[in-house]
Amino acid sequence: MAEDLPDEFDVVVIGTGMPESILAAAFARIGQSVLHIDRNGYYSGQWASFSLKAIEEWVKESQAPEEVYISEVKTDGEQVMLHLKDNSYHKYKLQFHISDPEPELEEKKEGVKNIADGSQEKDSNKIDLDQDPGDNVEKEKEKLELEPESTDFNQAQTSPENLKDVDETNESNENNVESGTQNSLEDKPPEPTPNVDNAASDVKDTKPTTDKPSSPLWTESKLRKEWRKFNLDLSPKLLYCGGSMVELLITSDIAKYCEFKTVSRMLTLMDGKLKKVPCSRADVFSSKDVSMIEKRMMMKFLTFCVDFEKHEEDYKEFMEKPYKEYLEHQKLSKNVIHFIQHAISMTSDSTPTPEGLKKTQKFLHSLGRYGNTAFLWPLYGSGEMPQSFCRMCAVFGGVYCLRTPAASLVVNSDNVCTGVVMTTGKQIKCKRLVMENSYAPDSYIDSVSNRLVNRGILVTDRSIMAADDPHQLSLLRIPDSSDEEHPTTLLELPAASMMCPTGLYVVHLTKEANNESQSPEESLQSVVTKLFKDSDIDSTSEDGSRQIVWSLYFQQKINVGGQSSSAPSNVILVPGPGPEIDIDHAVTIARKIFEEVMPGEDFLPRPPNPEDIIYVDEEETQVTQDSEKTEFSETFQGSGDDSSQTTQPDSIDNDHADQSSETKATNGSGKSDVPSNSSDIQNSAEEISESIEKCVIEEKMEPATS
Amino acid sequence: MHGRLKVKTTAQQEEAKRKEREQKLKLYTAATSGAFKKRLNGEFDEEGLKLTGEILSVNPDFYSLWNYRKEIFLFMKDNKETEFVQKLMQDELGFLESCLKVNPKSYGAWHHRSFILENMPHPDWERELQLCNTFLEYDERNFHCWDYRRFVVLTSDVDLEQELAYTTEKIQTNFSNYSSWHYRSKLLPVIFPDPTHPVRVQEDILLQEHETVQNAIFTDPDDQSAWFYHRWLLGRGRKKLQISCVHASRKTNQILVLLTNYIQVNHGHQLSVNINSSPVTGEWRNVTGTNSYSIIWILTVKDGFPGGEDLSIGVTLLTESDCTQFSQGLQLTQGQDEAWTMASYKAGTRFSIELSAAASSTMEKELEAIQELHSVEPENKWVLLTLLYLMKAIDPVHEKHQDDITEAIEKLTAVDSKRKAFYLDLKSKFMMEKILDVQDVNTRDMTLSGLDLTSLCHTEWMVLVQELDVSQNHLTSLKPLGNLPCLVVLIANNNDIDSVEGLQHCKQLKKLHLQKNALRTVQAFSTLSSLPLEDVNVSGNPLCNIENYTEALKAILPALAPS
Numbered sequence A: 001m002a003e004d005l006p007d008e009f010d011v012v013v014i015g016t017g018m019p020e021s022i023l024a025a026a027f028a029r030i031g032q033s034v035l036h037i038d039r040n041g042y043y044s045g046q047w048a049s050f051s052l053k054a055i056e057e058w059v060k061e062s063q064a065p066e067e068v069y070i071s072e073v074k075t076d077g078e079q080v081m082l083h084l085k086d087n088s089y090h091k092y093k094l095q096f097h098i099s100d101p102e103p104e105l106e107e108k109k110e111g112v113k114n115i116a117d118g119s120q121e122k123d124s125n126k127i128d129l130d131q132d133p134g135d136n137v138e139k140e141k142e143k144l145e146l147e148p149e150s151t152d153f154n155q156a157q158t159s160p161e162n163l164k165d166v167d168e169t170n171e172s173n174e175n176n177v178e179s180g181t182q183n184s185l186e187d188k189p190p191e192p193t194p195n196v197d198n199a200a201s202d203v204k205d206t207k208p209t210t211d212k213p214s215s216p217l218w219t220e221s222k223l224r225k226e227w228r229k230f231n232l233d234l235s236p237k238l239l240y241c242g243g244s245m246v247e248l249l250i251t252s253d254i255a256k257y258c259e260f261k262t263v264s265r266m267l268t269l270m271d272g273k274l275k276k277v278p279c280s281r282a283d284v285f286s287s288k289d290v291s292m293i294e295k296r297m298m299m300k301f302l303t304f305c306v307d308f309e310k311h312e313e314d315y316k317e318f319m320e321k322p323y324k325e326y327l328e329h330q331k332l333s334k335n336v337i338h339f340i341q342h343a344i345s346m347t348s349d350s351t352p353t354p355e356g357l358k359k360t361q362k363f364l365h366s367l368g369r370y371g372n373t374a375f376l377w378p379l380y381g382s383g384e385m386p387q388s389f390c391r392m393c394a395v396f397g398g399v400y401c402l403r404t405p406a407a408s409l410v411v412n413s414d415n416v417c418t419g420v421v422m423t424t425g426k427q428i429k430c431k432r433l434v435m436e437n438s439y440a441p442d443s444y445i446d447s448v449s450n451r452l453v454n455r456g457i458l459v460t461d462r463s464i465m466a467a468d469d470p471h472q473l474s475l476l477r478i479p480d481s482s483d484e485e486h487p488t489t490l491l492e493l494p495a496a497s498m499m500c501p502t503g504l505y506v507v508h509l510t511k512e513a514n515n516e517s518q519s520p521e522e523s524l525q526s527v528v529t530k531l532f533k534d535s536d537i538d539s540t541s542e543d544g545s546r547q548i549v550w551s552l553y554f555q556q557k558i559n560v561g562g563q564s565s566s567a568p569s570n571v572i573l574v575p576g577p578g579p580e581i582d583i584d585h586a587v588t589i590a591r592k593i594f595e596e597v598m599p600g601e602d603f604l605p606r607p608p609n610p611e612d613i614i615y616v617d618e619e620e621t622q623v624t625q626d627s628e629k630t631e632f633s634e635t636f637q638g639s640g641d642d643s644s645q646t647t648q649p650d651s652i653d654n655d656h657a658d659q660s661s662e663t664k665a666t667n668g669s670g671k672s673d674v675p676s677n678s679s680d681i682q683n684s685a686e687e688i689s690e691s692i693e694k695c696v697i698e699e700k701m702e703p704a705t706s
Numbered sequence B: 001m002h003g004r005l006k007v008k009t010t011a012q013q014e015e016a017k018r019k020e021r022e023q024k025l026k027l028y029t030a031a032t033s034g035a036f037k038k039r040l041n042g043e044f045d046e047e048g049l050k051l052t053g054e055i056l057s058v059n060p061d062f063y064s065l066w067n068y069r070k071e072i073f074l075f076m077k078d079n080k081e082t083e084f085v086q087k088l089m090q091d092e093l094g095f096l097e098s099c100l101k102v103n104p105k106s107y108g109a110w111h112h113r114s115f116i117l118e119n120m121p122h123p124d125w126e127r128e129l130q131l132c133n134t135f136l137e138y139d140e141r142n143f144h145c146w147d148y149r150r151f152v153v154l155t156s157d158v159d160l161e162q163e164l165a166y167t168t169e170k171i172q173t174n175f176s177n178y179s180s181w182h183y184r185s186k187l188l189p190v191i192f193p194d195p196t197h198p199v200r201v202q203e204d205i206l207l208q209e210h211e212t213v214q215n216a217i218f219t220d221p222d223d224q225s226a227w228f229y230h231r232w233l234l235g236r237g238r239k240k241l242q243i244s245c246v247h248a249s250r251k252t253n254q255i256l257v258l259l260t261n262y263i264q265v266n267h268g269h270q271l272s273v274n275i276n277s278s279p280v281t282g283e284w285r286n287v288t289g290t291n292s293y294s295i296i297w298i299l300t301v302k303d304g305f306p307g308g309e310d311l312s313i314g315v316t317l318l319t320e321s322d323c324t325q326f327s328q329g330l331q332l333t334q335g336q337d338e339a340w341t342m343a344s345y346k347a348g349t350r351f352s353i354e355l356s357a358a359a360s361s362t363m364e365k366e367l368e369a370i371q372e373l374h375s376v377e378p379e380n381k382w383v384l385l386t387l388l389y390l391m392k393a394i395d396p397v398h399e400k401h402q403d404d405i406t407e408a409i410e411k412l413t414a415v416d417s418k419r420k421a422f423y424l425d426l427k428s429k430f431m432m433e434k435i436l437d438v439q440d441v442n443t444r445d446m447t448l449s450g451l452d453l454t455s456l457c458h459t460e461w462m463v464l465v466q467e468l469d470v471s472q473n474h475l476t477s478l479k480p481l482g483n484l485p486c487l488v489v490l491i492a493n494n495n496d497i498d499s500v501e502g503l504q505h506c507k508q509l510k511k512l513h514l515q516k517n518a519l520r521t522v523q524a525f526s527t528l529s530s531l532p533l534e535d536v537n538v539s540g541n542p543l544c545n546i547e548n549y550t551e552a553l554k555a556i557l558p559a560l561a562p563s
Helices: A018-029 A052-063 A105-119 A120-129 A151-157 A161-169 A173-181 A220-225 A244-252 A281-286 A292-306 A310-319 A323-329 A335-344 A352-367 A385-395 A520-531 A585-595 A659-665 A678-696 B008-041 B046-058 B065-080 B082-102 B107-119 B125-138 B145-157 B160-175 B178-192 B203-219 B223-237 B360-376 B381-396 B402-415 B417-437 B479-483 B525-526 B547-557
Strands: A008-014 A035-036 A078-081 A088-098 A258-260 A267-269 A273-276 A375-378 A399-401 A404-410 A419-422 A427-436 A450-460 A474-478 A488-494 A505-513 A548-559 A571-574 A614-619 A623-624 B003-007 B243-249 B253-265 B269-275 B276-278 B294-300 B311-319 B324-332 B340-341 B445-447 B466-471 B490-491 B512-513 B534-537
Touching: A008 A018, A008 A419, A018 A035, A018 A244, A018 A385, A018 A427, A018 A571, A018 A585, A035 A385, A035 A450, A052 A220, A052 A548, A078 B243, A078 B445, A088 A520, A244 A385, A244 A585, A267 A335, A267 B223, A281 A292, A281 B203, A292 A310, A292 A335, A292 A352, A292 B203, A292 B360, A310 A323, A323 A335, A335 A352, A385 A399, A450 A520, A488 A520, A505 A520, A520 A548, A520 B065, A571 A585, B008 B046, B008 B065, B046 B065, B046 B082, B065 B082, B065 B107, B082 B107, B107 B125, B107 B145, B125 B145, B145 B178, B160 B178, B160 B203, B178 B203, B178 B223, B203 B223, B203 B360, B223 B381, B243 B324, B253 B269, B253 B311, B269 B294, B324 B340, B360 B381, B381 B402, B381 B417, B402 B417, B525 B547
Parallel strands: A008 A035, A008 A427, A035 A399, A267 A474, A427 A571, B445 B466, B466 B490, B490 B512, B512 B534
Antiparallel strands: A078 A404, A088 A548, A258 A375, A267 A273, A404 A419, A419 A427, A450 A505, A450 A548, A474 A488, A488 A505, A614 B003, B243 B253, B243 B340, B253 B294, B269 B276, B269 B311, B311 B324
C-alpha cells in the first residue's frame, strides 16, 4: 500500500507514541500534509496497550535480532539508516503463576475443542487486529517462556529474601519458581492444556489456598481463553484532572474520542499497613487515620498550597531546602507529612521546597474536577491516548501507515533531511521529520541522558486492599529505603477500567533503576513481597492471600530527549515514555517543539462544530448545508482493519485542510469565520468536560441554575 | 464528493437561532391558550393532559398548568376505573421524571409528584425512594428532592435507621449539605429518643454526633452547615411550657400570665381563670392588645374583681396536642391592690436552658476541642462564636469565663465587623442574663444603667418591674419595654433612643425621662397620649430645637403636670 502514497509531504512522523501523535495532529490541524508511519502493526509504539496474546507476541518479537536492511535505492543525498526494531526493552520475564489441573475424562472433549480453537484463532483475530497484529501466528508456548536473563533468575533464586518468599507461597508457586516455567507439580509438558471452566475439585491438590468458594479459580487456560479482555500497558500513564493533557483534550476537542475512569483511591503504606490517603476535603473529613487537630493542620496547609505563590514570605527561607524540612517546619504531624510527601505531592526526601509546593498545588488543582482524586485513567489503557490524537490528525488529512518501517533518512550535504526511504524502496520527500528516539540512528542521540525503568505487570485475583466496591482504581507510591530517589509506583486497575476480565486486577509497577545490575523482578521484589505475600498488609481483608496469576517483568531504556548536534536541523527527536506516572510531560514536549518550529501558529485549536460546517459544491458554487456530517466525524473509522492500509479521508484532502483562509475568501466577512467567540468556546469546553464527566461519573445532570 | 469545508458565520448562526426561537414561541403561546381555554370550559380529558404536557416538558415551572392537570386527575379519579387511573398516573410519573430532568429544582414538578403519589390507587413508594436516590446522586444538595424524600419516608414504611445511614453517606461525600444535616436532626430524636426527656437524643448517640460534626469543623471551619448542626446539637434543649408568673391587680382589673414559651391562646392552647372557683370569662390579649404569639397574656376582668373578700385566683394552661394541664394559683386578699406568684429559679439556670441539653461533661469536652481549634484558627468567627456560647452555657453567671467572654466578643467585632451590631447585642444579652439570673424575681425596682447595652432582652422577666433605670447605655429603641405593663417610672437618659415605640403598652407609666437622646419630633409621643404621664423630660434631644416644643408636647400629653 505504501507504494500508493504521494511522493511528498510537509511532515513525516515516524512512530505513533504520545508526543509524535500530538505533533502529527498539531501539524495536520494547521494544514500541513502529514504522513504518520509506524514500524509496528499496532498504534502507540512504546505507549501501547496489549491483549494477553499480543503482549506475549511482543515479548517474543522484541527478542528477535534486528534485521539489517540494505538499501539499493539511489537517493539525492546520503542515506542514514534507521532502526527497524525497538531496542529499548530488555530482561523480560513472563510467567503464569497458576497451572492447569491434570485433564480428566470429562474434560477431554473440551480440551480437544480448545486445541481446535487455538488453531482457528484467525477468526477472532479479525476483531481485534488493531491491537493484536501478531495473533495470527499460532502460540508456541516454549518460545514464550523463553528467558533470556536466566542468570538473573538464578540470582534471584539464591537470594535469601527470595527463598523466604518461596517458603511462604503455596506449593504451586514454589514449583513455578523452581522449574522456571509455568508448570505445576505434575511437571506437564509445556503445551496448552485443556480449558477447565469450573475445576474446584480438580485444583484442590495443586492450589490449597483457593478452596474457598468465594474466590474464583483461575487457571492458565482460562486466562488464555479470556486473552481479548486484557489491555496491558507497556507504560501506564495517568492524567492529572487539571493537567495539560486534559486541557489539551478539551481545547482541541479530542476528548470526544476518549473515555476515562477516575482513580478512586490513593493508598500509602504506613507502619506496614495500607491506608487510604485523605486527599480531598471529603476524605479528610471521614478519615479515621488523622486526628481532629491533624485534620485542621492538613487542610490548612493544603489550602495554603493552592495559591502558595502569594505567600512567598512563608517559605522564603526554605527555597534551597528540601520540602520535607518545610513540612516538618509547618508543625504537621508525622502522618500528615507522610500523606503529603509520599502520596499527594509524590516527592522524595530531597525534593526542594518550591518543587514540592508546585507538585502539591498541581494535585490540588486537579482535585474535585471529575472525582474525588486528582487523576484520570483512560479506559482500555493509556495506549488509547496517542490513537485519539492520530484520529484527529487523520480527520485533518493525515495519512496513516502502520507496519511501514522507514529504512533510512535522506540527508543532503547541508545536513538537512530531504526525505525518507521505506523498506519497500519507496522514497518520500518531506520538509520536516519527527521521529521517536528508538528509531533514530545512534549517532543522533546524546547517550548521556539514558535512563532505565524497571516495569512489572501483574495480574492478580484480589485487590491489594479489599473494599466494598470491587472496582477501586488505586494508586500507590512506595518509597525505597535503600534508593530514596526512586520509589516504586503501583497502579492497580480493576476489570471495570476495561483492563482485564471480571474478577481480576492488573497491577503495574514502575521503578526507575540506578544501574543494570538488578533484574526488573529483583528490583521490584520487595514491593511485591510486601503487598502480595504479607497477609497483614491490608487490615480490612479477612483473607490475606492474594495471588498473582500472571506476571511480566521487563526493563526499558529510555532516552530522555537528548538530541545530538549531528542530527539534521529539520529532524526532531522525541522521547519514549519515562518513569513518571502522569502523561503531561508528553504534552509539554510536543507543545514546545511545535511552538519552536511553527512560531505564531495555534497549537491544536478547537475544530469547528460539525453542524457549523457547510459543504460548497465546487462545480455549482452553491452553498448547501450537507446533512451528511458523518463524513467529517467518521472518516477515521476502521483505521485498524488492515494494519498497513492507508487511511485518507475522502472528503477532506490536503487542499482543504487550510479551510480557514478559504472561508475568508468566499464569505468576505473577515474574521468571524471560525466560531471563536468566547461564549462558543466556553460552551464547547463545557460540552467536552461534560463528555469527560459522562464517562467518569455516568450522566451527570447539569446543576440547576435557580 | 468534493464538498468544500465551510464554517457558518456567527450572523448565520444567530439568524438560525432567532428563527428557531420565533417558531418555539409560536407553538408555546398556541398551546398555552389552548390549555387555558379547555380548563375554562371544564374539559378534563386526556387531550388536556397532552396539551399541558407539551408546555410543561419545556417549562416545568408553569403552576397554572400543573393545577389544571391536578383537576384532570381528580376528575378521572372520580369518574374512571381504578385500573385506568392507575395507568394514567403511572404515565404521569414517567412524564414528571422527564420534567425533573429539565429542571431538577422545579417546585411545581415535585409538588405535583407528591399529589400524584397521594392520589394514586397503588403507589410504589420503594420506587420513589430510588428516584430520590438518583436525583440526590446528581445533586446531593437539591433540597426539593430532600423535601420529597421526607414526604416519601413519612408516608411509606421506610426503615429510619437506613435513612440515617443515607444521610451519613451523603455527608461523607460532601458535608457542606444543610439538607442532609437537617434531616439528621429530624431523624435522631425519633430513632434514639432520650427516655428521660421528650425532645432529647440519647447521650451516647449525641457524643457520636459531636464527633462527626467536629470532624467537619476541623476539616473546614469556614463551612457554615456543620456549625449550624453543631449549634443544634448543643442547643436543642427546649423549655417545658409552664406558667412562670401570675399577677393580679385590682387597679387595672387585670390578670397577667407569664409563660415559659410563646403561645397563641385559642390556637392549640387554652388559658382559663377561676376566681373563688367560678370561671371568669373574657378575652386574652397579649401586651400589644392582639392575639398573636406572645409569652405574656393579659385578661381584663370585665366586671372587676369582686370586692370585699379574699380572692383565690387559679389560672390553668391547657395544651391541646397532648392534653396536659398546668395550673398556678394565687391569693389576693381583701386589702391588697395587687398580688403575684412567681416561680423561683436556682441562680444560673434561668437562661442556660438554651444550650444545656447535653451533660456538662460533654460540654466541657466540647469546649476543650473548640479551644484547641481556636488555638490554630484564632481569627475564625465560627470558632469564636461557638466558644462564646459554650463558655456561657457552662458558666451562666460568668464566674470563670467572664474575661474570656469579653475578649471573644471584642475579637468577633474586629474579625467580622459587618456583624458588629449583632455581637454587641449578644454582649448586651449576656449582660442582662447575668443580671436577671441572680436578681430577686420579685423585685419591682431595677437599675441597668451604664452597662454598654445596645439592646434590651428578656424583658419578659421584668414583667413586675415598676421603676426602671436604663440610663447611660447605647440603646436605640425601647420597644422591648412593652413587656412591662406595671412600669410607672422609666429613666432612660443618655442613650441613642429615637422613638418611644413600645411604651404605649406601659399603661401605668407616669414618669419618663429621656434626656440626651436622639428624639427628633414631638409627634413621636402621639402614641403615648392615653398614658397617665405626669413627668416627661426630653431635654438634650434634637427636638428641643423645635420652637415651642414644650407646648406641643403638652398638647399631645394632656396629663403632663404644668411646669
